[in-house]
């Protein structure tokens with residue numbers, strides 16, 4: 001019983017019981033083999049949800065999540081009154097897309113591309129489950145019901161694909177979605193995946209994406225997180241990158257009440273490349289945590305990170321960036337820059353760069369800055385007739401441009417710019 | 430156009446302007462000269478609304494309105510322009526985008542229609558050309574990597590595009606080569622009309638050869654200690670400030 005579960009939890013841990021209870025109820029209806037889910041349940045029972053007592057969760061607490069009573073049913077139960085109005089897609093409106101609404105694949109809203117094999121998740125979970133600090137992954141493994149399995153065959157350039165998730169509550173009751181996606185690019189294949197997470201109401205979106213890039217493959221992973229202001233977004237990407245392959249990601253985080261996005265990139269072959277760039281623009285009482293682990297396992301890899309936080313009101317931004325360079329990974333070239341702009345005296349940034357280097361011939365640099373808007377620059381703009389709010393907007397965009405300019409895809413860049421404009425024009429939640 | 434009465438201003442409780450009286454009528458150009466640290470830039474900042482300076486006494490009217498009650502952007506929208514002694518750099522802000530945002534903000538405030546990108550670019554290119562500025566300065570980030578003289582020219586470009594009623598040029602001539610000095614002079618002269626006035630802060634007669642002032646004022650220790658015609662500038666150039674200051678004391 002759950003009393004037992006509570007008892008064996010370490011002190012200060014946040015119980016995962018609401019999710020475990022839901023799992024017990026749904027167990028029979030969940031797809032795929034039972035064993036990985038049972039292992040995940042066991043881990044969550046022992047360790048609880050990740051929280052400040054876990055090394056990697058020092059700055060982010062999931063406690064608010066446990067204060068909610070989530071809907072117990074499978075997410076497609078009944079007539080789901082899900083919003084189906086897709087977010088604004090701008091120049092990408094004609095692009096092929098895979099759409100999920102409230103955790104479920106929606107064939108009627110999707111347009112599958114010719115050059116990509118797309119299948120639905122059938123319960124086949126990855127293998128990296130067991131580690132003791134992988135509770136976030138375990139939460140997804142426990143309850144994953146649906147997801148997209150995307151495959152691009154060797155040598156194919158599959159162009160641009162949208163992966164959209166629209167979250168929603170279930171008739172006013174908070175809902176939880178745990179989609180499990182996977183992306184596989186064959187040798188020399190290429191894809192630009194534009195991932196949009198949006199929604200309405202109170203819900204948990206807990207996506208996990210497993211990415212596997214064969215030799216010489218190129219994936220541009222451009223992510224826009226504009227979840228509802230009441231939502232929780234707790235997600236992880238695990239990318240395995242083979243020789244000469246490139247994983248080039250950019251994440252723009254504007255939404256959710258509480259967000260944690262992890263990216264784990266493993267540079268497993270020689271001469272591969274990973275970029276984990278991000279911008280988080282937050283206000284009100286938003287909390288967003290961008291946590292990355294770049295593992296250089298093989299020689300001559302390059303990794304790049306430009307991470308910007310713009311924080312207004314009482315918002316809190318977290319950036320944790322770990323770079324691991326294994327003994328074999330000679331001639332690794334790693335770069336990490338992390339900058340925050342605080343627009344309010346109550347805003348807070350916590351950043352933790354972490355370099356673990358076991359090879360001797362490597363080039364790894366990192367830097368961090370925290371600042372406010374420059375008074376001279378503000379006065380200069382205002383002295384030219386530009387109203388204060390507009391001047392602030394210009395300087396914030398200027399601050400973000402170094403990260404946004406890394407997005408090479410014009411239509412996606414325009415989508416990010418428009419999302420930022422919309423953010424700027426709406427009031428704080 | 431501009432009427433300054435008994436203006437006192439302080440920075441961090443240190444009094445700097447100590448009773449300035451100055452009237453610049455419509456259509457006139459006045460020069461302000463004076464030793465380093467006498468308060469010339471402070472006057473320029475106080476007029477354009479910089480918050481670090483506290484006005485402790487006095488009044489300023491601009492075209493009949495209470496200038497000191499306005500926000501910096503409102504002053505600009507009303508037609509005031511300050512060419513900075515030390516223009517700031519804006520990394521990440523394109524010069525053309527900045528200029529267009531400024532022009533449209535001013536036009537909006539005046540009830541004029543905003544210019545679209547194409548119309549603006551045409552106007553900006555023509556203005557840049559008349560100031561002998563290469564087009565690529567419009568594409569670059571505001572003042573980033575500009576030479577000292579290029580920054581000053583960029584200030585004049587902003588003035589040419591915003592077409593103010595009152596321009597305050599704070600040592601716009603320093604750092605300019607001889608040709609640029611003439612170009613800047615031409616830029617100011619091109620705006621000259623019955624509805625345009627200027628306050629030209631300078632240390633040198635040479636700019637005043639190009640922009641012939643109606644009046645010249647000497648500022649020392651936060652006060653105007655002497656005023657005269659264009660010939661006063663030549664006199665100062667020949668004699669220095671010591672005698673003028675001694676006579677005023």
Ligand SMILES: Nc1ncnc2c1ncn2[C@@H]1O[C@H](COP(=O)(O)OP(=O)(O)OP(=O)(O)O)[C@@H](O)[C@H]1O
Nearest residue numbers: 440441443445464465466467468469470471472481
């Ligand atoms: N922020 C500040 N804090 C302290 N003192 C200041 C500040 N700003 C200006 N001052 C002082 O006010 C006085 C007037 O400065 P201002 O810049 O107005 O002189 P100026 O006449 O423009 O000189 P210059 O010819 O060198 O440009 C100087 O003594 C200066 O040090």
Ligand SMILES: [Mg+2]
Nearest residue numbers: 469470471514
């Ligand atoms: Mg000065």
